[in-house]
Amino acid sequence: MRLVLAKAQHAAWLDKAARRTIEAARERLLSRAEKILDADLRKSFLERVPEHARTLSLARQWVKTP
Numbered sequence: 001m002r003l004v005l006a007k008a009q010h011a012a013w014l015d016k017a018a019r020r021t022i023e024a025a026r027e028r029l030l031s032r033a034e035k036i037l038d039a040d041l042r043k044s045f046l047e048r049v050p051e052h053a054r055t056l057s058l059a060r061q062w063v064k065t066p
Contacts, residue, residue, distance in 0.1 A: 002024060005021050006062075015062075022059050
C-alpha cells in the first residue's frame with residue numbers, strides 16, 4: 001500500500017512526501033524482515049517478492065542516506 005502511495009505522490013510531483021512514504025515503507029519492510037531468522041528466507045522475502053524489491057529499489061533512488 002505504501003509503495004502505491006509513494007509512486008502516486010512522486011507522479012504528482014510531491015517529492016518530499018514520496019520520499020517520506022517510501023522511507024517509511026522501507027523501514028517497515030526491514031523491520032518485518034528482521035523477524036525472519038533464516039537468512040535465505042529473509043533474502044527471498046526482500047528480493048523475490050516484487051513489491052518488496054521495488055520498495056527497496058525506490059528507497060535507494062529517492063532517499064539520501066548519510
